[in-house]
Amino acid sequence: EIVLTQSPGTLSLSPGERATLSCRASQSVGSSYLAWYQQRPGQAPRLLIYGASSRATGIPDRFSGSGSGTDFTLTISRLEPEDFAVYYCQQYGSSPRTFGQGTKVEIK
């Protein structure tokens, strides 16, 4: 089973700032099969990025993903008020599918 470790646990930033979230895998994620999700309180997660760097339908271009192998990054170029939420990475290169423990982006 691939274990995903996200860092930091919490990121305290102000609107307009840049957010950089990390996801590290315990072994290489095949074919960059890595996704990112946003979850706001009381809501279901929403797909942001798949294939490590492809934005899902309707996702603003301030969200970008990068990385390969074992190290992946989600970048939010300029935080909007609605971006303060919890973000999860997930690998789908092997079974079982696994998620990171999440990074909370909170207002500073």
Add this chain to the structure above:
Amino acid sequence: QVQLQESGPGLVKPSETLSLTCTVSGGSISNNYWSWIRQPPGKGLEWIGYIYYSGSTDYNPSLKSRVTISVDLSMNQFSLKLTSVTAADTAVYFCVLGWGYMDVWGMGTTVTVSS
């Protein structure tokens, strides 16, 4: 746009079977993969398993002995059964379109295991 809606009992007694159904609207259940994911209160996400419309499945080994996912093409629904539940199975359960990345999510339904 596909929409998903979970339904089922919100309270299940320990040692009994949790049964949930996901109704798919706005699209056909055929030619797609469908997953179940859960989230215990205040915790992260756990993949339970998926089913292809043809009936083939894959389950999380941590739950495999207790999980069955099935599909009903005529009703455009798929279902989850989890046997011998304990308090550790208390969670929000999401049904999802996808088997790799999870494309479309239902709103989720809370299931509490308690006597």
